[in-house]
Amino acid sequence: MNILITGASGPLGRYFITACLQIFPQAKILALSKTTLTTEDTRVEYLHHNLKQDRFLRTEAFDFVIHTASIVPNKAEEDSDFISINCVGSLRLFQEITFNKSASILNMSSTSVYHDPDAAILTENSKKTTNDLYGISKLQFESMLAEEFRGRNINILTCRIPVLLVKNVQNNFLAGWVLNVLKNKKIKLFNPDDLFNACVNEKDILKFFLSFHRRFKSKNLICNLSSSNPISITALAHQVMASLGKQTGVHVAESTEVAQLVSHKLAVEHGFKPQSVKDSIKSFIE
Numbered sequence: 634m635n636i637l638i639t640g641a642s643g644p645l646g647r648y649f650i651t652a653c654l655q656i657f658p659q660a661k662i663l664a665l666s667k668t669t670l671t672t673e674d675t676r677v678e679y680l681h682h683n684l685k686q687d688r689f690l691r692t693e694a695f696d697f698v699i700h701t702a703s704i705v706p707n708k709a710e711e712d713s714d715f716i717s718i719n720c721v722g723s724l725r726l727f728q729e730i731t732f733n734k735s736a737s738i739l740n741m742s743s744t745s746v747y748h749d750p751d752a753a754i755l756t757e758n759s760k761k762t763t764n765d766l767y768g769i770s771k772l773q774f775e776s777m778l779a780e781e782f783r784g785r786n787i788n789i790l791t792c793r794i795p796v797l798l799v800k801n802v803q804n805n806f807l808a809g810w811v812l813n814v815l816k817n818k819k820i821k822l823f824n825p826d827d828l829f830n831a832c833v834n835e836k837d838i839l840k841f842f843l844s845f846h847r848r849f850k851s852k853n854l855i856c857n858l859s860s861s862n863p864i865s866i867t868a869l870a871h872q873v874m875a876s877l878g879k880q881t882g883v884h885v886a887e888s889t890e891v892a893q894l895v896s897h898k899l900a901v902e903h904g905f906k907p908q909s910v911k912d913s914i915k916s917f918i919e
Contacts, residue, residue: 634660635695637730640702641666641679644801645741648835649699650677656843663691665702665726684722685714689729697846698730699739706767707804719770724777737788737846738778739838744795744831744857744895746772756896757793757857779853790845791855792838795831795895798917807832810870811918814877819884820870827892830863834913837906844904854903859895862909866892872911876918 634657640646641664650664654676664670665682672679682689684702704718727738745768749760762768775791782789796805810820838858845854864872870883897907908916 634697635693635733636660636662636697636699637665637695638662638699638701639665639682639684639726640700642668642670643701644799644803645701645797645835646699647801648799649701649839652836652839653697653699663693663695667702682726684718684726686722689726692731694731694733694736696733696736697739698727698732698736699741699842700727701741703741703771704767705804709767712766715766715770716773719767720774720777723774724781727778727781732785732787735786735788735850737790737842738782739842740775740778740789740791741838742771742775742791742793742855743768744793746775746793750890752893753891754894754896755857757855757899775855779855782853786851788846788849788851789853790842791853792841792900793855793857794833794838795857795859796833797835798832798913799835800917807873807914807917810873811877814874814879814881817879817881819882820873821884821886822866822870823886823888823890824892825865825867825883825885827866828863828894829866829869829892830859830861830910831893831895832860832910832913833858834860834908834916836916837908837913841900841903841905844906848904854899856900856903856905857895857897858900858905859897859907860910860913861897861907862911863894864910869910869914872914873918876915 748762
């Protein structure tokens with residue numbers, strides 16, 4: 634089995650490399666990263682690849698392609714990066730990859746594709762953003778990927794992720810909460826009584842992808858992922874503190890926006906089995 638993983642230097646890419654080696658010990662993994670990386674594991678080969686400019690010239694065929702690489706808002710040097718990297722460069726990569734028959738693609742997208750402030754629950758049919766450049770680029774690439782592989786014997790699972798719970802992640806508010814508690818600072822929160830489920834555990838993502846690969850053939854699914862059993866924002870803060878063994882307290886700030894639940898109904902219909910919010914937080918921290 635040949636597996637290609639992009640974004641290999643990021644927390645999610647690193648997790649997928651480790652997990653895939655455990656699940657498929659005979660697999661060969663080609664790990665793409667804009668950062669030069671090395672490994673002593675002969676099953677993994679790191680390849681420097683810049684989505685903005687590099688061509689993919691490998692000839693081996695792949696069974697799984699897991700695409701985690703993208704430019705995110707706090708890393709973009711200019712606005713045009715969102716399209717040139719997340720759309721043009723990513724599509725060029727997929728056009729140059731050779732796929733084995735019945736291969737599967739896992740494309741990591743984001744709930745940043747949505748802007749539906751009046752909706753209590755975000756579904757795949759919620760209004761899409763027209764001003765978030767990152768969200769627009771992720772939405773456009775979803776369509777580009779589907780069109781590129783239309784009519785081919787390849788599965789595509791695109792997961793729109795809200796808050797990602799993976800070790801060493803830094804660019805979301807829950808990671809910020811953890812950092813504050815570790816520094817003995819209060820957690821700043823909004824909408825304390827609103828319910829929250831907009832997070833997902835990296836293990837649940839991979840399990841869903843593998844289940845989807847087994848169950849469906851030549852299917853393109855774009856869906857939201859989130860945790861089950863929503864809890865209030867206040868309860869969420871106390872869960873974080875309890876998991877860290879520190880009660881640093883909270884500071885409630887005013888907000889004009891409500892917290893939104895993220896529906897994972899479509900994903901569940903296709904085999905997704907989410908953990909509860911509490912278990913997801915516990916797994917993330919511990």
